[in-house]
Amino acid sequence: MQLEQIVMSLRDEGHRITPQRIAIMDYLLHTKDHPSADQVHSVVRKRYPMTSLSTVYKTLDxxxxxxxxxxxxxxxxxxxxxxxxxxxNLVCLNCGNIEDIDEKALKNIQAKIAKKSDYLIIKGSFEMHGYCSKCKTEFQ
Ligand SMILES: [Zn+2]
Structure with a gap:
């Protein structure tokens, strides 16, 4: 979803939208990193030094x-x-980096699992744990 749509829908629901909150959403929507609350805080604070960690937590919630x-x-x-x-999500066990992989095979896997379990699957994601391209040489 686009930032403007998100901001408008939150505003319509009566949520208070501050520039800090917009900056938090903007960063999250555009980063390929999977930041922690602390990381979000330190990025947003560069633009809005008064942003508190509790604002970050509340916005994330x-x-x-x-x-x-x-x-x-x-x-x-x-x-x-x-x-x-x-x-x-590929999660590196060494550096904690998380990468998104768009995988069409995910639908096939879901279909197989649906068949096997007689379950109606609506959605599902996977996490795979291992070592990223930078870290793996240490562990091979
Ligand atoms: Zn790594």
């Missing part, structure tokens, strides 16, 4: 509630992903 971000847990820390379409 709101976005999660509206299903505009997904939360992924890595080493007990919540990381945020604004790509909410079905995809595969």
């Amino acid at each position: 709101l976005l999660r509630e509206k299903k505009l971000v997904n939360e992924i847990e890595v080493w007990g820390e919540a990381r945020f992903d604004a790509q909410v379409d079905e995809h595969i």
